[in-house]
Amino acid sequence: MQFKENQQDGLTKVAEKYTVRTTPHLDEIMHHPAIARQYLPDTRELDYQPDEDGDPIGDKAHTPVKGIVHRYPDRLLLKPYHACAVYCRFCFRRDMVGRQGEHLKEDELQTALDYIRQHTEVWEVILTGGDPFALSIRRLKEILSVLDDIDHVKMIRIHTRVPVAAPDLVTTDLCAALAELNTVVTVSVHCNHAAEITDAAAQALKKLHGAGAMLISQSVLLKNVNDNSAALENLFRKLAENRVKPYYLHHPDKARGTAHFRMTLEDGLALYKNLRGHLSGVCIPHYMLDIPGGYGKVALDSTKVSLKENHAEIMDHNGVVHIYKD
Numbered sequence: 592m593q594f595k596e597n598q599q600d601g602l603t604k605v606a607e608k609y610t611v612r613t614t615p616h617l618d619e620i621m622h623h624p625a626i627a628r629q630y631l632p633d634t635r636e637l638d639y640q641p642d643e644d645g646d647p648i649g650d651k652a653h654t655p656v657k658g659i660v661h662r663y664p665d666r667l668l669l670k671p672y673h674a675c676a677v678y679c680r681f682c683f684r685r686d687m688v689g690r691q692g693e694h695l696k697e698d699e700l701q702t703a704l705d706y707i708r709q710h711t712e713v714w715e716v717i718l719t720g721g722d723p724f725a726l727s728i729r730r731l732k733e734i735l736s737v738l739d740d741i742d743h744v745k746m747i748r749i750h751t752r753v754p755v756a757a758p759d760l761v762t763t764d765l766c767a768a769l770a771e772l773n774t775v776v777t778v779s780v781h782c783n784h785a786a787e788i789t790d791a792a793a794q795a796l797k798k799l800h801g802a803g804a805m806l807i808s809q810s811v812l813l814k815n816v817n818d819n820s821a822a823l824e825n826l827f828r829k830l831a832e833n834r835v836k837p838y839y840l841h842h843p844d845k846a847r848g849t850a851h852f853r854m855t856l857e858d859g860l861a862l863y864k865n866l867r868g869h870l871s872g873v874c875i876p877h878y879m880l881d882i883p884g885g886y887g888k889v890a891l892d893s894t895k896v897s898l899k900e901n902h903a904e905i906m907d908h909n910g911v912v913h914i915y916k917d
């Protein structure tokens with residue numbers, strides 16, 4: 592990657608702080624501004640806002656053992672791996688993934704799996720990280736097979752950017768490993784722009800679907816990437832055309848150095864509400880905010896959210912109201 596010389600110092604600092612990585616597949620579409628903005632470092636990443644945090648959605652507050660985030664009774668996150676195939680500049684876990692991240696050691700992974708075995712209320716395990724599809728196939732198969740053998744776990748969800756960022760990692764071996772599980776597998780694909788769904792990405796999605804996985808998406812509403820009706824409509828249509836049910840459109844979390852990606856809740860809501868008349872309901876995701884501090888997710892287009900003059904009042908799933916400022 593080449594940058595203007597006067598920016599180089601700042602960019603070196605950014606890259607020292609937050610890992611930079613793309614793939615040959617992405618480099619082919621990097622000429623598209625909506626792709627470049629998601630992956631190429633920007634000196635604004637060094638501008639931290641006072642309300643930004645290294646743990647913006649409060650993972651730590653709900654971590655009973657290392658590698659587990661258990662916030663809702665029936666489902667939890669298992670984070671076996673800190674690395675991703677690529678690094679998104681707006682990543683909500685940017686202080687925990689990449690070089691900053693910690694790989695679970697063997698005994699820590701066993702402790703995390705024991706926690707799941709012991710908690711019979713856990714119906715769904717969500718593998719996230721890092722990117723579970725960036726794990727070696729051997730390691731991934733070991734983890735999947737343990738989960739498959741736990742009776743009360745009825746659903747394995749895998750959060751990944753690999754199908755659209757490194758589609759060649761969706762191998763026949765990987766699909767075979769998913770297909771042989773008895774437990775239902777949901778693959779939640781992180782994708783923010785229609786241009787990410789190249790022919791290679793479409794093939795990867797088709798293979799995952801062929802392996803019997805239910806495909807859903809997670810997108811992030813990003814300033815200068817997909818912050819207009821046409822971009823969102825094209826994205827959600829193209830996902831559905833590729834067998835992916837748009838699931839969540841996330842308002843960006845207040846991760847450090849990401850303010851240049853965030854629009855206001857008011858503007859986000861106006862954009863979101865406008866989708867209904869233009870798109871098949873099958874293509875419409877929920878627009879979600881993870882309430883800062885670990886209070887869980889809330890659908891922004893709901894009675895739990897009221898916009899005031901300078902802030903929003905947001906009620907969490909326990910009925911507690913939180914103040915949110917853009």
Ligand SMILES: *Cc1c(COP(=O)(O)O)cnc(C)c1O
Nearest residue numbers: 660661662663666667668717888
């Ligand atoms: C987002 C999240 C989930 C999954 O929530 P769904 O609404 O089921 O998609 C589960 N646990 C934690 C800690 C989360 O942040």
Ligand code: SF4
Nearest residue numbers: 675678679682721752
């Ligand atoms: S793939 Fe996910 S975890 Fe990895 S850098 Fe992107 S947003 Fe963060």
